[in-house]
Amino acid sequence: xxxxxxxxxxxxxxxxxxxxxxxxxxxxxxxxxxxxxxxxxxxxxxxxxxxxxxxxxxxxxxxxxxxxxxxxxxxxxxxxxxxxxxxxxxxxxxxxxxxxxxxxxxxxxxxxxxxxxxxxxxxxxxxxxxxxxxxxxxxxxxxxxxxxxxxxxxxxxxxxxxxxxxxxxxxxxxxxxxxxxxxxxxxxxxxxxxxxxxxxxxxxxxxxxxxxxxxxxxxxxxxxxxxxxxxxxxxxxxxxxxxxxxxxxxxxxxxxxxxxxxxxxxxxxxxxxxxxxxxxxxxxxxxxxxxxxxxx
Amino acid sequence: xxxxxxxxxxxxxxxxxxxxxxxxxxxxxxxxxxxxxxxxxxxxxxxxxxxxxxxxxxxxxxxxxxxxxxxxxxxxxxxxxxxxxxxxxxxxxxxxxxxxxxxxxxxxxxxxxxxxxxxxxxxxxxxxxxxxxxxxxxxxxxxxxxxxxxxxxxxxxxxxxxxxxxxxxxxxxxxxxxxxxxxxxxxxxxxxxxxxxxxxxxxxxxxxxxxxxxxxxxxxxxxxxxxxxxxxxxxxxxxxxxxxxxxxxxxxxxxxxxxxxxxxxxxxxxxxxxxxxxxxxxxxxxxxxxxxxxxxxxxxxxxxxxxxxxxxxxxxxxxxxxxxxxxxxxxxxxxxxxxxxxxxxx
Numbered sequence: 001x002x003x004x005x006x007x008x009x010x011x012x013x014x015x016x017x018x019x020x021x022x023x024x025x026x027x028x029x030x031x032x033x034x035x036x037x038x039x040x041x042x043x044x045x046x047x048x049x050x051x052x053x054x055x056x057x058x059x060x061x062x063x064x065x066x067x068x069x070x071x072x073x074x075x076x077x078x079x080x081x082x083x084x085x086x087x088x089x090x091x092x093x094x095x096x097x098x099x100x101x102x103x104x105x106x107x108x109x110x111x112x113x114x115x116x117x118x119x120x121x122x123x124x125x126x127x128x129x130x131x132x133x134x135x136x137x138x139x140x141x142x143x144x145x146x147x148x149x150x151x152x153x154x155x156x157x158x159x160x161x162x163x164x165x166x167x168x169x170x171x172x173x174x175x176x177x178x179x180x181x182x183x184x185x186x187x188x189x190x191x192x193x194x195x196x197x198x199x200x201x202x203x204x205x206x207x208x209x210x211x212x213x214x215x216x217x218x219x220x221x222x223x224x225x226x227x228x229x230x231x232x233x234x235x236x237x238x239x240x241x242x243x244x245x246x247x248x249x250x251x252x253x254x255x256x257x258x259x260x261x262x263x264x265x266x267x268x269x270x271x272x273x274x275x276x277x278x279x280x281x282x283x284x285x286x287x288x289x290x291x292x293x294x295x296x
Numbered sequence: 297x298x299x300x301x302x303x304x305x306x307x308x309x310x311x312x313x314x315x316x317x318x319x320x321x322x323x324x325x326x327x328x329x330x331x332x333x334x335x336x337x338x339x340x341x342x343x344x345x346x347x348x349x350x351x352x353x354x355x356x357x358x359x360x361x362x363x364x365x366x367x368x369x370x371x372x373x374x375x376x377x378x379x380x381x382x383x384x385x386x387x388x389x390x391x392x393x394x395x396x397x398x399x400x401x402x403x404x405x406x407x408x409x410x411x412x413x414x415x416x417x418x419x420x421x422x423x424x425x426x427x428x429x430x431x432x433x434x435x436x437x438x439x440x441x442x443x444x445x446x447x448x449x450x451x452x453x454x455x456x457x458x459x460x461x462x463x464x465x466x467x468x469x470x471x472x473x474x475x476x477x478x479x480x481x482x483x484x485x486x487x488x489x490x491x492x493x494x495x496x497x498x499x500x501x502x503x504x505x506x507x508x509x510x511x512x513x514x515x516x517x518x519x520x521x522x523x524x525x526x527x528x529x530x531x532x533x534x535x536x537x538x539x540x541x542x543x544x545x546x547x548x549x550x551x552x553x554x555x556x557x558x559x560x561x562x563x564x565x566x567x568x569x570x571x572x573x574x575x576x577x578x579x580x581x582x583x584x585x586x587x588x589x590x591x592x593x594x595x596x597x598x599x600x601x602x603x604x605x606x607x608x609x610x611x612x613x614x615x616x617x618x619x620x621x622x623x624x625x626x627x628x629x630x631x632x633x634x635x636x637x638x639x640x641x642x
Contacts, residue, residue: 021414021457189410190420193470196369197424197477198397207423211414 028291035287041280049096058087060094060247069263080266082252083259084245088266091247092273098248099277102232102241103225105163110170111221117171118178119213123186123205133179140172148231152240162241166231170224177220181213188212215292222285226278233274249273306383311344312481312513313368313400318342318377320367324586333586337363338374339537342612345481350507350514352528352545354521354560356582360537361517362405365485368515369402382480398428401474405486407466411458417443417469418454424477435476442472445509446502464495468502475510483515488523500527521564525549530622533557536585536593539612543623553615553625556594592628604628604635 029035048055057078063085067074070081079088121132139147151165185191186209194204233250235241242248244255252270260267318341321334338360345351353361367374370393379386379396386396401424404410411420421439426432440450446468458466467487474482484503488496500523507514516527524531525545532542533554541554552558559578578597583589589596595605610626628634 189404189406190412192366192371193402193404193410193473194412194423195371196397196402197427198394199423199427203427207415208412212412 025288025291029287032287032291034283035291038280038283038287041276042284045096045100045277045280048093049100052093052097056087056090056093058090060086060090061245062086069259069266071263072265079269080263082256082266088269091252092249092269095247095249095252095270095273096277098242098246099229099232099250099274102163102166102248102250103229103277103281106166106170106228106232107221107224109163109167110174110224111217113167114171114174115178115214115217115221118175118217119182119205119209121175122179122182122213123201123209125183125186129179133176136172136175139168140176144169144227145231145234148235149238149240152235152238157240157243159242162232162235166228166235169231170221170228173224174217174221178213178217181216182209185209185212216289219285219289219292222288223282225281226274229274229278308347310347310383311380312347312382313345313515314378314380315341315343315345315368316378316380318364318367319375320363320372321375335585336537336588337585338367339588341377341534341537341539343532343539343542345513345515346530348511348513349529350516350527352524352531353515353517353534354519354524354531355534355540357519358536358582358585359534361519361534362485363537364534365402365483365515365517368483369397369400398477399479400481400483401477401479402483402485403467403470403474403487405490407463407470407490408458410470411466411473413458416455416457417448417461418450420458420469421473421476424473428477438476439472442475443469445475445506446472447498448472462495463491464499467491467499471499471502471506475506478510479512481513481515483517485517486519487516489518489520496523503527521549521560525564533560536582536588538593539624539626540594541623541625541627542612543615543625547623553623553630554594554627555598555600555629557625592626600629600636600638602636608634610634 029039058076063081065085067077067081068083068085070077070085072078072080074080077087077089079092082088082091117132117136121129142150148165148169151168152162155161155165191204191208194208199207230250232241233248233253236243236248236251237254242251244251249270253267253274256263256267256270318338320338321336323332324335341360341364343351353364355361363372366372367377368379381391381396381399384391387393411417415423418436418439421442422432422435425435425438430438436454440454443450443453448465448468453461453465453469458469461469470487487503488499491499503514504527506512514527516524518524528545530543531545531548533540533548533552533556535556541548541552541557543553548557549561549564552561556578563578580597583593583596589606591604591606591608592598592601592610595601598605605628608628610628610631612624612626613631614621615623615625615630628636629638632640
């Protein structure tokens, strides 16, 4: 059964085509100044992470004990130096790599697994839904920090285990959002009409459900990126995630906390980076949410 | 597309769809320890749809009209009941549900909600045929042909999204989508009720044209009695999940046998000043279907109700010579020997 590709590009050229869905989302997003600025910041952070080795002014790993905790603006240390005399600017740039990795990877994994689970549970309903969602509620009942720490601790220290435990932490909330959106869409008349045409469940989900639920789930998932970064920082602090001397913003924040009375501005820098990154992701996902609202 | 099934298996006298004992009770949440209450949405409905006719279904909100439609399509699983499509039982080794759904299609009331907002008009129409094995190319061609047929220029409308269309245009798309599977029976569930009067008239005329062109049979569900009278050959009147009366449109509207149908037809707004609507013939809301009245369900609001009406359940029987054998009503006044003072003694 060769099903037509359902999208603007499947249209024969002779047909007057109206603007595709994603084109209209992009048009609305472009008019949203806040979202565009947030998007630019996110893009800059990603570029910074990718090209970190080429743009750092100094080696982020080698420090000089005689030049510890220099204030912002010191000669040779534009953003000061940390408790081991390493260049803060270079470490912040390098830190973007690990922090973005810790922020984005668990959310991507949880988005894949959680939305699959939620969509299947929401579409099937009945006893499968009850079993799946109640199981998820058990995980959801734990505070997310506690769950992440407990899982990480049980799995053992290390970057991979930290990513795994963070992914597990984010599956329940994403699955719940996916389930509730799918339950709504499942009862729409167009899904009924598709069932009335005799289409098998898998085809209905693929053609009629996915396109209408992935947007809201995606937007929700992007809002978890900042949470993931903060949780990852917490794990690193406990020695369960990233290990020193690897620069990671959460870890840097924690190692610099003893210097908060001597160099408060330097100590606050990693926190500022986490704040800027998470608020940019949040504003961007907010903008996406309103741009994806099709009924305008 | 299976062209194997002969188009007219049982001959013209064989009803296209026979419905026997259709029942659906919905469980509503009771108290924590109490027994679950049941809404008797459809409670034992029998009727036949003849080939090539339009059967209108009327009744108040909540009488089970739409539930009946959804039960026929098996969008909701019925608790009991048999469907016989052109002489063949649906399910149980007879006609498969998939094939039945190709032969019977439905147009919903809400033209916007019944179209996927993410799909273009042509993709929505072409979906059904593709599910039944038509190649993408041919399915799109068929979609364009149908768009043209329902009065929408394919070169202008095929690539549009539902939110770019008006209500009438969307309902035309829904009709084209239903016709794309080349069904024999079309269920129109309040299909024109949400449209403006002028658009409604256009769509009704389109439906009449399509019926003639494709040899369709309609099950036309509506609360608008004038529209039902305009469209229907026969009319079924439902009350609280049961069939109150069924018969030729003229007989039901002019010589209603059941007091409920009589009250309904008397309440029809009329344009003729000599036949103006005089009084509200039935008062109050219909009783709660969770706990419907015993005996005849209409006895709580019926002007002719007697004590027997609250104990004895009337059967759907022919109402006598003047209505003809095809005119049935479920009323004790027409049941000889029922004990009602207006009934003939047996």
